[in-house]
Amino acid sequence: MPVNDDIAELSYEEARDELIRIVAELEQGSSTLEQSLTLWERGESLARRCEEWLIGAKARLDAARAGVEPAASGE
Template sequence: MPPTSDIAELSYEQARDELVRVVGELEQGSATLEQSLALWERGEALAARCEEWLIGAKARLDAARAGAASRQATDGGGR
C-alpha cells in the first residue's frame, strides 16, 4: 500500500477511483488486520482529498454565480 503522502497529487478522478478500489478490498474481508488498517487509513485520506476537490469546485461555482449576478445587476437587470 503506497504511503498517503502521494494523495495530495491526485486528481479528483484518480482519488475517487482509488477510493472505490480500497472500499472494494475492505468489503472483501480477506485482508489481514494490519492490511485492513492501512487500507482504512488510505481510504480516509482519499475521501478527504475528494472532499477538498469538491469544496474547491463549489467555491469556483459560487464565485462564477456571484460574478454573473453582479454583471447582471450592473447591466441594468439584463436589459
C-alpha cells in the first residue's frame, strides 16, 4: 500500500474508491491489529482528502452562484 504522502495527488473519485476498499477490508476483520491500524490511518487520510475536495467544490459553486445572482436578478 502506498504511503500517505500520495493521497494529496488523488482525485476525489480515486480517494473515495480506495476508502471504500479499505472499509470493506476492515469490515472483513481478517487483518492483523497492525494491518488494521495502518488501514484505519490511511482511511482517515483518504476521508480528509475527500472532505477537502467537497469543500473546494462547494466553494466553487458558491462563487459561481455569487457571480450569477446579480445578473439573474436584473440589477
